[in-house]
Amino acid sequence: MTDLWRECSAALLAKAIGELCFEGLLRPDPGYELRFDDVVYTFSATRTAFGGWAVEPGSVRRAASGILGDAVVEPCDDVQRFVVDAFRFLRVDPATTAGFLAEVTATLAADVALAATAWPAAELAALPRAELDGHLTGHPWLIANKGRLGFSADDVARHSPESRTPVRLPWLAVHRGLAEFRGTSELSEDGVRARELDPATVERFTDAVQEAGVDPEAYVWLPVHPWQLDHVVRTLWAPELATGRIVELGEAPDWYLPTQAIRTMSNVDSPDRYQVKLPLKVLNTSVYRGIPPHCTLAAPVVTQWLAGLWRADKLLGEWGTDLLGEVASVTVRHPQLSRAGDVPYQWLETMGCIWRAPVALRPGERSWSLAALLHVDRTGRPLVAEYIGDTDLAVWFAALLRALFRPLLHVLYTYGITFNPHGENVVVITDADHVPVRVALLDLVDDVNVSVERVPARGLEPDAHDPVLPRKPWPVLRQYIVDALLVGVFRPLSRLLPLAEDRFWGMVRGEVDAYRDRFPTLADRVDSGSLTVRDFLRYPLNGYRITLGYRDLTARPPVPRTGTLPNPLHDVPPIPPPDGW
Template sequence: MPLPKCERLPPEVRVIKQLLEALLFEKYVEVSVSPCIEELSWVMGSGEYSVKGKIGAFGRYRLIINSLKINQRSIDVSIEWLAIIDDLPTTKDIKKALIKEFIQTVQLSRWNSQHLPKRLSRRSSSYSDLEHQLDEGHPYHPSFKARTGFDDAAHRAFGPEAGNTFNLYWLAIRHSYLKQALPVDQAHFWKNELGHGQWSRLSGALNAHDETWDDYGLLPIHPWQWQQLKDGWLANHLENKDIIFLGIGADKYTATQSVRTLLNKDVPLHPNVKLPMNMVNTSSHRNLAAHSVCLAPHVSQWLRNVIDSDVELIGLSILNEYAGARFSDDSLDVTSSIELGQLAVIYRESVNSHLKEGDDAIPFNAIMMVENDGLPFIAGWVERYGLDAWIEQLIEVTVIPIWHLLVKHGIGIEPHGQNLVLVHRDGWPERIIVRDFHESVEYNTTFIRDADSVPNFAEIEPSLLDAPLDDYYAMSSVELLRELVMDTLFIYNLAEVSHLISIFYPLSEREFWLRVSSKLDEYEKNHPELSERLSLLGYRSPEILTESLMTRKLKGSRGECHHSIPNPLSIEHI
């Protein structure tokens, strides 16, 4: 039987589809369901809304957006989409901010469709090419392309989609304004990273200002960020020679899906460079949290030690964040000052450096994509190995290592679709690589397996002395660890895969999650010594809490927002 085919929605229609799905999922409006005709209805603002759709795994709503009616009138979403935002139950200021994000999301998405190559398929693309070819953006958040401050020129030059390359700019920072966590002394570090020629050129530029590395350290800055800062708060430091502009680097870089993490295009084995950018994309500000930059190498080393100590984690690798440096000012509060997160760098191992002969890798979110030929990215792999065998192997290599790290070691990581890399051989899942830990590793003091192995964060970053629970790495409850892992791995990641599978293949979402549940049962049987720890996680509860991403934006809240959802891993739902 041939597979069904899907077409991409116009960007403004997709914005509204994901906005309404998020509102319903997060229970921001009260919805009634007519099961017999799969129609959902609710009142919002001045409108009575109805739409056909269904409720999938974890209570995720999946709407047939072209069936939307308001006050019993069928509407053309592509024309009337902005009017829907006026009905949102939030303040005028937040509506204005959202409209700005949504308009830019539409404009940048449309730029992509008008200017990018019309690829029939990305299935044969390399990992580095997929990082710019996967242009769909966040599958849940309606602001999936809202890069505040980006115009078309910046989008073309520095966005990942066009795949254009650019050079980093380089600054010398007076040591009194620089905090570093380098594996060796700065001269040896930078000579190794940049090569002798580039290091010599930058040293010569510093010498031209009658200064030496005895008083300064080196720091790259994204060229877009340089344009944002050089005439602002940076200007005074430049005038005082606390910061000296040294010129443009030699290596060519290209942006990944996250925009601020860059791949070395000249030498793919060279590290990724993560640089702050003064923008909001989806729901996150893309500067670097100042406290996390110099903690990054310590967090990575902690995780590597844990993984290396446990043979059951052989299928899990991390991209080591082995160096960090940032602008530092003792007069500013490191936990809240915006300036301190605007000038920094984290060096991270590349995916290519972790691949063996015969290995290929893809960003995990490629698995949930549909190509321009109307078929899933994974269509050829499923056909080659069979749906049942391929799905079972995918669940085994993806879920179990992350679950084991949580259950046995008490460490929660954030493996959402962009943070997770699938290593495969001819499409057969082999293992996973995870990344991005400096801000997104969590533990609970009562649940951590080896408390002595946890870095002394406050000793390294004194600003975290007496830090409140739940703001950084230490969580107040085991429940929050469960939420982090299940949110990112299950609810906003694998639920997209199970939804896609249910559309194209004879495997319902319920059956997909039964298979996940079976794998977790098998894990529990193989680890009877961990039964108490598993029960503490409460992952079989009929209802679990998940983060309310859109609600936080609509309420203008900086704190956490949560709502309860049905859990397909619960015994009641199996």
């Protein structure tokens, strides 16, 4: 286990150095040296797209003065030591250093658990998407991508994706004075119950409400994460439980696995039932993982609005691009904290749920999350190599761009709408040979943004009178594709595919140019939100936490801008799509 710990720590150390240099927080000397106040780190690395750094694990050396004043140079695989050294040099508040170190250590422990039970890429390629999620290694850009502050070691062993441990979900009945159900126009509250619960369970839950001495019709039913029930509902909501305004109904019989998003649960007994997104008062990947009440309230109407645009768009239909709509929700506001003023946001997001449509596969199709493209097994074999198999590499990558990138360009420039297409928010649907044929997009109310400029094609937004969807100018709107897809997925993917850099980015550029040529009337929008400019704004995801710290805030603050990134699409020769688009 010691060797495994060191192996994983060396890998996380390499990632930490690379991403902090990429974000401009650290600036290496030309010889790949980082000079801090009293120590020097050297390493081997290759430069990547967007000014990135790929640091070679095991190459790091640390030099410091010994007790006799002489320089002591030794191999370094200790990511914790590096964090403290670097943060002292950056004059990071010690309380922030402590919090970040706790997240890094939790991430390292999770990485060790993953490595100890790792499967070869060839075996992973055959797994269904829900099971595969438990083998993936997390966000490729965030250093502390499994921080999960609030989880104990037992909680991680029970509720983390890498535990691969199915759980049953408890259900609650919440009085309508506290809870509000919303659904799309074709989905009623009873319809959700009938789809999610078998008749025997409905009867059992109804009996539980009646035994509490209250009227079942006066209550809304919803699932709750078992961790949240024990750590938050039974404590923060204890008065409501004591007075019968909340009634515990028991567990439903289906088994669920957590996705990489940790608060979203996939039904593995009945995959045709909904995914369910549940709040967790756990800090993970930058924010607490509750669900804001404005999101639960707006989710179904945003889904219905987007679905209407989808049905009317012939190209999206031709491409088969799917939406995993958030079709129903329950909002529960805390009766006291909701009127207490500037309460830290995590206390206002402790109960509620969103039901999301499952992926509907056609005969012969398979699926995996976009994050799977970046997985590498312990022998160094990329999972994507198994997916490509004997297919011509350029043909396979062109198919991915056609299925994924082209619809995102179309929705951005035709409707002024952008998603946040990072690895957890996109399901890639393939044929039986793992060649991408289409995608499904998810996390609609949380991550959909619209242009400030009114776009007639998108009609009236569903939140025109009570805005929920952020309004952004074109240069900022495009940033969601830049950060989530180009930087967050394509930057590491370009190192895993044996394609020359110019060919990789040339094929991406080819899709952009082809779209502009196909729709000359949209040229002003394409230019205003151009993906081929010389530089993009840089939004440092790791620097966000380092500068923000761990103090309580009333809202999730935006990621601050710090400088620019060179754009590999700017001057690369475009390679037109092979389908003549």
